[in-house]
C-alpha cells in the first residue's frame with residue numbers, strides 16, 4: 001500500500017519544506033490542483049528535481065484534451081497525472097495513450113461520478129493505472145467521506161489499482177486500510193498538522209501494519 005502526500009494550500013518553497021520533513025514516510029508527492037493553478041507545471045518540475053526518488057503526481061483533474069495535457073505534465077516530470085472519471089472515454093483513452101509514450105501513469109479521479117459502479121467498470125477497461133474514489137473539500141464540509149465508495153470499487157475494479165482521497169487523517173486511517181486500497185492519499189491530515197513528520201510517520205506505521 002502506497003502513501004501519497006497531497007500539497008494543496010502551499011506555494012513551491014512551502015511544499016518543498018513539508019516534503020523535506022516527511023519524505024522518508026511517503027511514496028508519492030501530489031502537486032494539488034490549487035498549486036498547479038497558482039504556480040503552473042513549474043511546481044511539478046521543481047518538486048521532481050528536489051526529490052528525484054519520490055514519484056510526483058500532477059493533479060490536473062483533466063476533463064478534455066487528455067493527450068495534450070498529459071504530454072505537458074509528463075514533460076514537466078510528472079510520474080502520475082489525474083484525469084476525471086466524469087469525462088468521456090475518448091479523453092481518458094487519449095490520456096492513456098500519451099502516458100504510455102512517456103512511461104507516465106494515469107490516475108482516474110471518480111469525484112462526483114453519479115453511477116460509481118457502472119463508471120468504475122467502464123474506466124477499468126480503458127487501460128488506466130489507478131481508479132480513485134474522492135470526496136472533495138466541498139462535500140467534506142457537508143460531512144461526507146469516501147470510505148463506502150472505496151468498498152464499492154474494491155468489489156468491481158479488476159485491472160487498475162484502487163486509491164482513496166478526501167479528508168483522511170490519523171484517526172480514520174485504520175478504517176481506510178481495512179478496505180485494502182493500493183494507494184492512500186492524505187493532504188490536510190499531514191500537511192495541515194503542527195507536527196507533520198509525526199503525523200506522516202504514524203500514518204505510515206498504520207499502513208505498514210495493514
Ligand SMILES: O=C(CO)[C@H](O)[C@H](O)COP(=O)(O)O
Pocket residue numbers: 006007008030032033059134135136137165166167168185186187188189
Ligand atoms: O484533490 C484534492 C482536493 O480536490 C485533495 O488533494 C485531496 O482531497 C486530498 O486532500 P485532503 O486529504 O486534505 O482531503
